[in-house]
Amino acid sequence: MRNLSFYNAVTAINQLWSWGWTYQSITIQNCSVGLDLTSGGHDAQAIGSVTIVDSYFKDTPLAFNTSHDASSSPAAGGSLILENIKVENVPIIVKRPGGVTALQGSTGVLTVPAWGQGHSYAPNGPKDFQGPINPPTRPASLLSGNAYYQRSKPQYADLAVSQVISARSKGARGDGIADDTAILQQLLLSAVKTKSLVFFDAGTYKVTNTLYVPPGSRIVGESYSVILSSGNHFEDLTAPKPVVKVGHAGEKGIVEWSDMIVSTQGPQAGAILIEWNLASTGAPSGMWDVHTRIGGFAGSELQVAQCPTTPKTHITPAAVNKLCIGAYMSMYVSRSAANLYLENVWLWSADHDLDDPTSTQITVYSGRGLLIDGSAGKIWL
C-alpha cells in the first residue's frame, strides 16, 4: 500500500492482521495513533510482519503501538521494520508491551534511517532483536530524492477522445472466436505513428501469432480485456514463442500498458505470455494491472471439463495430460530489457475454475512463471 495520507484520525491504521504487509510513502498527521499493531495481544499476535518505508508522521503522540517483545507469541509475530521514517512532533515512535517506549521520538524533527523488531537470523538460530538496524544501501538509480521511486497507473485523464483508438472500431471482434491477430497488429503499428492510446474494448481477443508491441505504445483495457493465444504456433514446448512481445531485442522507447490479461487457450506448451525486450530511458515503461491467467475460466479450454484434478493418479511425465499444458512461461524480461516498472501484476496458473459454480479445482501445467534476464537497467517489482 503506498501513497496514503491520514489527517485528524483517532487511529490512522488499525492493522487487524497480516502475513506480510508493506507500506510506502505514508503520511500521518494530527492523529492520536499512527499504526496500531497490537491486534491479538501479547500472546496471540495477529500480525505476521509490517514493513514501512519513506513515510512521515507529524503531530501524532504515538506512531506505532506494538505487542511484540522477547516473550510474545507467536515468536516472530508482530515483526516491524522501519526504513527512512521522518517524524515531527511525535514524542513516542514505537511503544512496546507494558507501555514502555521502545523508540523515542521528538517534539522536533527526527529521521529514523532504519529500525526493527522481530527475529534476526544467525547460524545458531534466530535471535529476538529490537533496535536500530543498518539500512540497506539504496542504489541511486532506484530513488526519487531519497525515497524509492514510484509511478502510478496512468489514467490518461487529459487525453481527448480523438486521441483514443478503440480496437473494435478498427474491426477487431474481441469475441474469443474470430482471429484478431492481423487487425490488432495493424492497429498497434499505426497507433504509435499518431501517438494514440489503444483501447481494447472489453472482450477476449484471440491471436494465433505473436503480437508485437512497438516502442511508444500506450495500451489500456476495459475491465481486464483478454488477449488469448490459440493454435499450433504456440504448441511446441521445444520452440517457445511470445504471445505479446514488447519491443524487439535492442529496441529503445517507452510502453505503458494497463488493465489487461494475457491468457492461453487449450494446450499452449510453447507460449511465453509476455516477453519484454524494451529498454527505456528517463521515465520507466510500466505495466500496471496487467496479469497473466492460465486456465480456470470460460473459453480457456483449461477448465474442470478438460483438466480435472486426478488425486488417485500418480503423475509421472508420461501421465501428464498434454492437453492441459497451458503455458511455457508467464513472463520473460529479456537481457536487453531495462527500466521497467511492474505494479500489481499477477502471474497466475489457475488452481481452480473461476467459472465453476463451486470453484472446483483443476490441474493445469505451466512450465515457468517469471524469468528476469535483464541486467541492462532497473526493473521494479
Add this chain to the structure above:
Amino acid sequence: MTDDTAAINLAISSGNRCAPGKCESSTITPAVVYFPAGNYSISSSIIDYYYTQIIGNPNDLPILRATAGFTGFGVIDGNQYQAGGVLGFGSTNVFFRQIRNLIIDLTAIPASKSATGIHWPTSQATSLQNIIFYMSDALGTQHQGLFVESGKSPILNKTETA
C-alpha cells in the same frame, strides 16, 4: 437531494451478474460502472459484485455522500456479509476488480455511530486508487475509512482520509 442508492445498485447488478452470496466467482460478466462528476446521496451500502470496476471522473472526483441515517457496512460494501456472518465471496477468491477516483463522505453520519467508507476483504489483481475519505474527527468518533479484515494482496495507491 435524490437518493441515488437504488440506481447505483441497479447499475452494478443489471445483466445477471455475479452477486455476493449467490455466486462464488465469474469471468463472463465484467462491468465498468462509471460515476460522472457530481454529488451522490447514498442511504445504504452500494453492493459491489464480482469483476466490477467502479471508476469516477478523474478530473472532477464524484462525491458519494452517506446520509445521516445511512445503514450498511461500507458506503461501498466490497464483499457483503450474508446471513450467518459469512462473507458473500471467499475473501481469498475475490480477483480482478478496482475502485478509483472517488470521494467518500461519511460526515453526515453522527460521529458516535459506527460507519465505514469501503469494506474491502479482497485478493490478488485488485486495487484502490485515488480515493478520499471524509469522516468525523469529533471526540469519540466511530468512523473508519477502509476496513480490510481478511483477504490477500490488495494494492492501495493514493488514498487520503481526513
